[in-house]
Amino acid sequence: MLLRSGRQATIRSPSGTYSFGVGSEPMISVSDILKALDTIPIWKTLKGLPQRLEALEARIAMLERAAKQPLDRSLECPKCGHNPVTVDKVTSDTPFAFAGAKNRHVTCPVCGHKDKLFYDPND
Ligand SMILES: [Zn+2]
Numbered sequence: 001m002l003l004r005s006g007r008q009a010t011i012r013s014p015s016g017t018y019s020f021g022v023g024s025e026p027m028i029s030v031s032d033i034l035k036a037l038d039t040i041p042i043w044k045t046l047k048g049l050p051q052r053l054e055a056l057e058a059r060i061a062m063l064e065r066a067a068k069q070p071l072d073r074s075l076e077c078p079k080c081g082h083n084p085v086t087v088d089k090v091t092s093d094t095p096f097a098f099a100g101a102k103n104r105h106v107t108c109p110v111c112g113h114k115d116k117l118f119y120d121p122n123d
Contacts, residue, residue: 074119077108085109085117094118 009027011018037043066084075084085106094101104117 074104074117074123075106077106077111077113078115078117079113080108080111082108082110085113085115088114090119096120 011030071083073083075087077083077085085108088105088107091103091105092101094103099120100122101118101120104119105114106117107114
């Protein structure tokens with residue numbers, strides 16, 4: 001709520017009450033204040049913090065889940081070493097298919113590297 005009393009304007013919001021002088025200028029609206037804040041670089045950084053925090057929380061949750069699982073070395077990205085890669089599909093296009101060997105077609109969630117990794121389910 002914006003109240004004006006003489007040369008003093010007051011904004012009352014759930015987060016607090018803010019008073020400022022308005023002189024003989026027209027009343028300052030909240031949208032004018034937000035427009036003014038948008039010209040300050042640090043304000044743009046601050047506005048982006050909730051999304052960044054959410055992304056970091058999701059990443060931490062993913063890392064905590066990964067830390068609880070034992071590492072399967074056959075699911076390591078050959079390019080960046082991230083483990084595990086995402087298995088897109090499993091095929092039998094290997095000369096050792098007669099013995100049950102397969103190829104895992106994988107994508108690394110970190111670097112985006114795509115590869116075909118030999119895999120023997122009997123190991
Ligand atoms: Zn990678």
